[in-house]
Amino acid sequence: xxxxxxxxxxxxxxxxxxxxxxxxxxxxxxxxxxxxxxxxxxxxxxxxxxxxxxxxxxxxxxxxxxxxxxxxxxxxxxxxxxxxxxxxxxxxxxxxxxxxxxxxxxxxxxxxxxxxxxxxxxxxxxxxx
Amino acid sequence: xxxxxxxxxxxxxxxxxxxxxxxxxxxxxxxxxxxxxxxxxxxxxxxxxxxxxxxxxxxxxxxxxxxxxxxxxxxxxxxxxxxxxxxxxxxxxxxxxxxxxxxxxxxxxxxxxxxxxxxxxxxxxxxxxxxxxxxxxxxxxxxxxxxxxxxxxxxxxxxxxxxxxxxxxxxxxxxxxxxxxxxxxxxxxxxxxxxxxxxxxxxxxxxxxxxxxxxxxxxxxxxxxxxxxxxxxxxxxxxxxxxxxxxxxxxxxxxxxxxxxxxxxxxxxxxxxxxxxxxxxxxxxxxxxxxxxxx
Numbered sequence: 548x549x550x551x552x553x554x555x556x557x558x559x560x561x562x563x564x565x566x567x568x569x570x571x572x573x574x575x576x577x578x579x580x581x582x583x584x585x586x587x588x589x590x591x592x593x594x595x596x597x598x599x600x601x602x603x604x605x606x607x608x609x610x611x612x613x614x615x616x617x618x619x620x621x622x623x624x625x626x627x628x629x630x631x632x633x634x635x636x637x638x639x640x641x642x643x644x645x646x647x648x649x650x651x652x653x654x655x656x657x658x659x660x661x662x663x664x665x666x667x668x669x670x671x672x673x674x675x676x
Numbered sequence: 677x678x679x680x681x682x683x684x685x686x687x688x689x690x691x692x693x694x695x696x697x698x699x700x701x702x703x704x705x706x707x708x709x710x711x712x713x714x715x716x717x718x719x720x721x722x723x724x725x726x727x728x729x730x731x732x733x734x735x736x737x738x739x740x741x742x743x744x745x746x747x748x749x750x751x752x753x754x755x756x757x758x759x760x761x762x763x764x765x766x767x768x769x770x771x772x773x774x775x776x777x778x779x780x781x782x783x784x785x786x787x788x789x790x791x792x793x794x795x796x797x798x799x800x801x802x803x804x805x806x807x808x809x810x811x812x813x814x815x816x817x818x819x820x821x822x823x824x825x826x827x828x829x830x831x832x833x834x835x836x837x838x839x840x841x842x843x844x845x846x847x848x849x850x851x852x853x854x855x856x857x858x859x860x861x862x863x864x865x866x867x868x869x870x871x872x873x874x875x876x877x878x879x880x881x882x883x884x885x886x887x888x889x890x891x892x893x894x895x896x897x898x899x900x901x902x903x904x905x906x907x908x909x910x911x912x913x914x915x916x917x918x919x920x921x922x923x924x925x926x927x928x929x930x931x932x933x934x935x936x937x938x939x940x941x942x943x944x945x946x947x948x949x950x951x952x953x954x955x956x957x958x959x960x961x962x963x964x965x966x967x968x969x970x971x
Contacts, residue, residue, distance in 0.1 A: 630749025633726035
């Protein structure tokens with residue numbers, strides 16, 4: 548029987564890296580691993596929504612569909628480290644600068660960086676209140 | 677483990693045993709402009725940790741409407757422990773908002789320093805039970821108040837699960853003194869997905885511990901292996917089946933603060949208020965039935 552930590556580590560491998568090997572053996576017999584897609588989809592959906600809130604102008608520049616695609620790559624490379632999603636996305640500007648599909652919009656990374664700075668300023672301005 | 681007294685907040689903040697709505701960013705301005713007649717509202721704690729515009733709205737709204745804080749990121753079931761920094765952020769929001777209720781989930785979402793942004797299922801084992809109880813204890817001690825824990829909606833099950841979920845919920849409440857947030861939609865979803873009896877689940881929960889009910893919509897999805905699952909996506913009206921189960925819950929638990937949750941394809945405020953009115957009708961009937969019994 549796996550320990551709780553082993554099980555959670557196996558779930559992480561499946562949900563973040565699509566490696567179902569360890570988790571498959573831990574599921575109840577009748578459960579197929581493709582059900583894990585429900586969780587995967589929710590994770591991507593929630594994180595994309597968080598990025599959308601932080602980078603609205605960036606999204607307007609590239610369009611909804613492109614933004615969602617870029618977000619999916621970004622999430623796989625830079626999953627959040629904590630449960631406070633206001634702080635998720637600090638690496639997004641640099642990610643966009645290096646994102647081959649966004650090369651034609653040379654200022655995209657700069658716009659994203661400005662948005663990130665504005666978010667930070669808006670938050671710190673209220674904290675003392 | 678000591679039994680916690682119910683939260684020590686001033687009477688004005690208490691959540692009444694009436695119907696409320698989940699408040700999302702889309703309706704901040706609408707609520708301020710129209711001041712809808714709703715008994716209470718609930719927000720996701722994590723959305724107000726950063727201050728800024730959202731917190732300014734909530735500061736204004738809470739002057740007239742009692743607020744409940746519902747957390748999604750504490751990860752009570754994490755094997756590696758809960759994040760003290762996150763717990764402190766929750767405490768700070770609570771200090772500012774003075775919520776009438778605070779709640780979290782029987783779930784986990786943090787491992788190896790990564791936040792998996794969903795409410796993930798736990799194996800129903802003795803080890804998981806001990807981990808959750810330890811973290812509920814830690815949370816209640818740190819916040820100096822009682823919390824409610826919500827039953828999950830799940831799509832998978834683990835081979836090493838040996839404790840029925842309703843029993844798991846009951847033991848957590850008994851050992852820690854926490855309350856139960858009975859999500860009737862989650863019971864409906866999980867019962868379908870795992871072949872449980874939803875009515876028996878409700879009948880098995882300890883009446884005294886249930887401090888809040890959640891209602892929401894779910895969808896139905898077919899999978900490649902031929903299975904058909906209910907998915908708890910909070911993107912539609914409450915289903916007839918869930919309204920029926922809700923009446924069973926009210927008959928058992930009495931009038932309990934009841935929340936309409938809606939998180940995807942969020943409708944106009946009026947639709948949320950209609951759903952809350954519908955719930956309020958059932959609460960009134962349940963109260964009427966109780967009084968008739970007592971007479």
